[in-house]
């Protein structure tokens with residue numbers, strides 16, 4: 144226990160936090176597919192990178208698989224928010240699967256940029272994390288033209304055919320500041336490097352990083368709710384520390400919060416990644432309240448109102464059913 148009185152203990156909750164429009168759409172896609180077609184509905188990869196969301200959907204009848212080969216012929220499969228390479232669509236078609244593509248429209252935007260620059264024969268430098276599903280999907284659009292640059296450390300190894308025809312694109316969930324640094328190192332090597340037509344790091348990633356910076360300036364500890372395989376959640380931990388928090392930890396839920404983190408702390412910041420349901424944040428706030436952190440303030444830094452329509456194939460079937 145600390146010597147501080149409960150009056151001195153406060154919590155700053157970042158806003159925006161939690162579900163982004165792409166995650167909301169992907170989760171709703173699986174829920175509505177279960178309602179419409181009945182269980183089981185197969186989902187390739189985790190629909191979004193959150194353990195609790197996946198477990199909840201599993202209880203309702205979703206079956207998560209790594210590859211389309213694991214889905215019985217003719218069954219329904221949902222593609223996750225992170226997107227898939229064209230080869231995955233082809234595999235699904237060979238197995239006569241009924242596909243519902245829940246790829247976030249902002250990931251599709253990056254796929255389209257990759258296709259367009261590849262068609263114009265550019266070398267594409269894709270900044271992102273090796274092995275991440277989104278990167279695999281984007282790179283799969285034009286494997287002969289795309290090379291991965293995994294952060295600043297990857298810059299030295301880049302080789303291009305023509306330094307005058309090079310463009311950079313990125314994963315949607317990177318650290319804005321680190322990516323800016325990576326691009327400036329790439330530009331030192333390739334002064335005529337072309338920027339993407341618009342930001343690839345999505346609005347939700349940018350807004351959550353802006354919001355966590357705001358609370359991290361005043362908090363000694365920042366708790367980020369999110370799963371360890373969630374890229375945008377992990378970035379929030381890094382951004383919080385860079386912005387001034389003495390410590391920042393990623394927790395799947397309240398049970399991961401350790402008492403000793405709170406020793407000597409008077410202000411705790413709380414936020415959550417783009418794939419995290421609000422009930423998990425509420426659980427963390429309840430746990431903090433039980434340690435005297437009952438004075439809770441929400442700090443809004445960016446208003447957010449983005450929404451995406453459900454995938455067209457699902458909307459079509461929903462219309463047919465209700466007609």
Ligand code: SF4
Pocket residue numbers: 163164165166224247248249250315316345346347348375417
């Ligand atoms: S984090 Fe961004 S790109 Fe990813 S699903 Fe959400 S809105 Fe789409």
